[in-house]
Amino acid sequence: MVGFLNMFGNVGGAMRCVSEEVFQKAARVIPGGVNSPVRSFQGLSMSPMVVESGLGDLIWDVDGNKYIDYCGSWGALILGHADPDVVRAASDQMAKGSTFGISTAVEEEIASKIVSLIPSIEKLRFVSSGTEAVMTALRLARGFTGRSKIVKFSGHYHGHLDSLLTQAGSGVNYLNPQASSKGVTEGALMDTISLPFNDFKSVRALFQSFGREIAAVILEPIAANMGVVLPEKGFLEMLREETKKAGALLIFDEIITGFRVGLKGAQGKYSIDPDLTCFGKIVGGGFPAALVGGKGKILDCLAPLGQVYQAGTLSGNPVAMRAGLETLIKVERDGFFEELFEKTNRLTRPIQEALKHKNGCLQQAGSMFTLFLGVKQVRSKEERAGVSEPLFAKFFRYLFERGIYIPPSSHEAWFVSMAHTNEHLEYTAKCVTTFLQEEC
Ligand SMILES: Cc1ncc(COP(=O)(O)O)c(C=O)c1O
Structure with a gap:
């Protein structure tokens, strides 16, 4: 050519x-x-x-x-590259200092904005990547329920944490789609159960046998890491019902779908109330930021209030928070x-x-x-x-x-x-x- x-x-x-x-x-x-x-x-x-x-x-x-x-940093750039308002917000903050490792007021501003926009989120914690957000969500789910098992779906990708690197989507497919990455021990995957997406039967059968051992079900409510695959009618509702009955948590990984498929993400589109949600990409306005949010009583299990440990040197980084806040302000405008x-x-x-x-x-x-x-x-x-x-x-x-x-x-x-x-x-x-x- x-x-x-x-x-x-x-x-x-x-x-x-x-x-x-x-x-x-x-x-x-x-x-x-x-x-x-x-x-x-x-x-x-x-x-x-x-x-x-x-x-x-x-x-x-x-x-x-x-x-x-049409990649837009894998979905992060909903406003396109170098949006002038985001550039100004981030530059203004950088001129005042780019990281302190201490709380800044903008963390509260963007957290309150997200809480006001997403009904299922009462509290949230910022981290620096989607992987970290998911890792924190799983630890929280286990800490809150006192159970071990995590259910995921094949072809869904949740970052590169050990316990979900089996039957994962995205780049993992170039290794061996059926297996996990080398370096992930059997022990790390012992409590992970992977089921086919949109398969009502296998989910119901699993909950019938092991419902009381399951800490959480995690999924991309609209899968995007095996190509875009929508949930079948009633599938998300069924997951909500089964998890609720069993006392397990439902975690929506909306790192791609959050602020992408609508202002309230996939949970708004399908009217589902998950216990925990992970957001990333768009919430950082092109900078490294992500979060886990959800019901206050679950989030309060995190240290320093609770016994579930999580921390990060650059968590809630003020440049990322300013860029993210500016992005959300533009995204929430009518129309x-x-x-x-x-x-x-x-x-x-x-x-x-x-x-x-x-x-x-x-x-x-x-x-x-x-x-x-x-x-x-x-x-x-x-x-x-x-x-x-x-x-x-x-x-x-x-x-x-x-x-x-x-x-x-x-x-x-x-x-x-x-x-x-x-x-x-x-x-x-x-x-x-x-x-x-x-x-x-
Ligand atoms: C649905 C989903 N979850 C988690 C992640 C991991 O996010 P990160 O690459 O920021 O660690 C990704 C990354 O693309 C993703 O698409």
Whole structure:
């Protein structure tokens, strides 16, 4: 495809020599050249992108090539890159000092904002990553209930903590989708039970036999780490009912769906009242921040009030809190999500149309979606077995050469931000539909 000129006048695939050089150098000092595996473009037969800057819906690589970005730092950037209000809020705070390891007033401001927006959250604690939030949620659930077992679902990803690294989604699939990571002991997984998503029967059977041993059920209420997979009608309600009956907690991992599928997240969309919720990504406004929140009596088990230990040098970092607060202020404005969803539909509608007679499907939740190539419907990890990885690699390269950057794995979701322009969305739809006509 060398010589092809895309919308931005870039020569597709031809000018990435600086990226390649940086990557080669990085590979000498950083394992695989990356600080998170999925950035390595594994399985795509091309060297990964090395980014220089971003603005709005665009990113530039170190060779000066420009791309429309549908990854948005894996969903964190709902306002797009370098939103001027977020930049100002973070810069103002940095000028006053970037970390103290002592409480700052902005922590209360953003915590109160989240408590006022999310009915299931009475109290919350900030941490620095989604993994930490989930780890804290599990420890809290065990500390509160005095039980050990945790139930999760295959294809759901909750970060890289030992006890959930089995049958996980996202980058873990490139290891061995059935097993866990090396270095995770049998002991660490002894109390983890993984069930197929959307399988009512297996959940009911488990609760019937072991309900009283289960501390919590944790899930992505809308799965996004095996591609976007919606819960079947009644599935979340059933989980709420079974956990309540058994005295177990229901934990929603809304690290992707929080402030993404609507102002109140997936729990608002489906009217479910979880005991604990994890948020991340958007709540940090592009900085490292995440949280676990929920019922006050559960959160009060955390030290210093209770006996469940949790701590962090950079927890509640004031720069991240300012950026996150500014983001939430913009996201809560009237009409934000209607406008964002309309933007997303401008892209997904023509693709849905083009898919009618093709072997593929597009599954969407608000401003995130996945285009599955090779299957007509995905309701669980088991059902995505037919997804064609070689075709996805071809699709990724086709778009990349046309100045469009999508998450570099078939297991991920595309994210549309408020900064995406109609022109770029329509151009993307045209490229995708042309690919479907020519290649599928
Ligand atoms: C649903 C979900 N939970 C947890 C995590 C882990 O978050 P982090 O990468 O910030 O540790 C992720 C990361 O993508 C996620 O998608």
